[in-house]
Amino acid sequence: MAEAEAMEKALAAAEEPRVPHTGTPTVIVDDLHIVYKVYGSTSEAEKGNAATALLRLLRRQGRPQMKEIHAVKGVSFVATHGDAIGIIGRNGSGKSTLLRAIAGLLPPHKGAVYTDGQPSLLGVNAALMKELTGERNIVLGCYAMGMNPAEVRAKYDDIVDFSGIGEFVQFPMSTYSSGMGARLRFAIASAKTHDVLLIDEALATGDREFKRKSQERIMQMRESAGTVFLVAHNLDVIEDTCNRVIWLHKGKIKMDGDPKEVIAAYNKA
Amino acid sequence: MSQPESAVADAQAGGQATGSLAELARRHGLRRAIARPSLPTYVRQLWARRHFVLKYATSRNVSKYSDSALGQLWQLLTPLLNAGVYYLMFGVILNQKKDIENYTAFLITGVFIFTFTQRTVSGGAKSISGNLSMIRALHFPRAALPLAYAVQELQQLAWSMGVLMGIVLLTGETVTIAWLLIPVALSLQLVFNIGASLFMARVGAFARDMNQLLPFIMRTWLYASGVFFSIPSRVADLPESMSFIRYILELNPAAAFIELMRDILIHDHDPPMWAWSTAIFWAVFALVIGFWFFWRAEERYGRG
Secondary structure, eight states, X not given: OXXXXXXXXXXXXXXXOOOOSSXXXXXXXXXEEEEEEEOSOSSHHHHOOHHHHHHHHHTTOOOTTOEEEEEXXXXXXXXXXXXXXXXXXXXXXXXHHHHHHHTTSSOOSEEEEEESSOEEEEOXXXXXXXXXXXXXXXXXXXXXTTOOHHXXXXXXXXXXXHHTOXXXXXXXXXXXXXXXXXXXXXXXXXXXXXXXXXXXXXXXXXOHHHHHHHXXXXXXXXXXXXXXXXXXXXXXXXXXXXXXXXXXXXXXXXXXXXXXXXXXXXXXX | OXXXXXXXXXXXXXXXXXXXXXXXXXXXXXXXXXXXXXXXXXXXXXXXXXXXXXXXXXXXXXXXXXXXXXXXXXXXXXXXHHXXXXXXXXXXXXXXXXXXXXXXXXXXXXXXHHHHHHHHHHHHHHHTGGGHHHHTTOOSOTTHHHHHHHHHHHHXXXXXXXXXXXHHHHTTOOOOGGGGGHHHHHHHHHHHHHHHHHHHHHHHHHOTTHHHHHXXXXXXXXXXXXXXXXXXXXXXXXXXXXXXXXXXXXXXXHHHHHHHHHHHHOTTOOOOTTHHHHXXXXXXXXXXXHHHHHHTTGGGTTTO
């Protein structure tokens, strides 16, 4: 009974954007809608061949391969200094899209994201090249995150130590085991300090020992950063790390509040 | 679907959707996450990313040949083989060389100089559409990507120029004081390439079919640039009504850069009057227009 009441309260809170009375806001998301286009055929029947493509062109139909996805539909909330906010939800509920929009990497279709400082996404995977040695990738990744040569030199040893890949740093990343690769990527990505930090599933990688290490690193970053957003499927991590949880469902906030209450409600659904 | 063309339009769109939250943001001095920086700020941001541009270009060059047995040797072999194929086709089989002095040097210079522009522009057209995952994960001025592709081709060019100078000397040319102008001519060409590739980067980012079409455009450009024949001798006996073709061919930036380099490397080559002024005009024009055009869509890359 108590749980149901708590859930109702949280649901009501989710409908009206939370404007906390304490703490300075660092991220304000105001009625945010994100629509993006996806290319690539969605079904075997639509793939067709040159003839059907020509026919489509003659009939003045658009490309069926291009789909618009309304991933985030009117999300509003206010995050304050010192918050660690977990974002949970099923696959395709818009979690990663929301993070990218907060980071300013996806333009809003409607609404707005206001931030204090530059939010950054924890992740450099896209800038790394697997044919290159770990050594080169560390430097490349650090530059891609906006460091200068002096900062890279200062952080280099720390990154190698933290990743624990040892002498493998001299070998191409394509020779690494998936765990080693993930460790190095996390080590590079977490080497920079951020105002607003967005973490997308970074904790799902590596062995138990590395999970512990990376969780510690995230706690540290939470202390130095103003606000941390964390997307993870592992609910234990969210419960341990966050002081607030937002439950996204089909692009809308279903619940927003205390981690225990929201996770309990999410597990029931 | 509304696509805000500028930061101002974007702010207006936000203004309609707001209530107290926008007010709260304003009170605490929070700014919108997506806004295009002013042009001077953009140039400064780009300059701050110069280390990334250089490292990314070098890394791409290193990784490019990493799975071939000969490795980096291909940086040298590729231009050599290219020179061989073109000489076989146009020098031996089609025997174009009858009325041109030192046809070997003439042809190879044309091929190498054109390849520099062609590869930079094609790379630029793919630089945004081929790196969407990076654009969607990291923050940096997007012009860093086409720039890195241009730097990558510049590094390739260093090898090609070595091969080119070797071949030219083998054909009996000598090193003259004019060779000091080689860096000047290449710099002008580099500036033009950067401008053109920034322009094509935006076109390629939003018109995806461009990457299919581009090879044909490039081949047409190749045939129109006097790589295999001498433009002045071809247009000399055109009828009066067809003289516009002459102007088109002479205004062609690629032809100007090729003629400049032939003038420098080949002693008996008479440079057309228009080459230097055309080259300078195109370098400045392409950079200004290309950079401005690319910057105008800065906040929209990675969306489509």
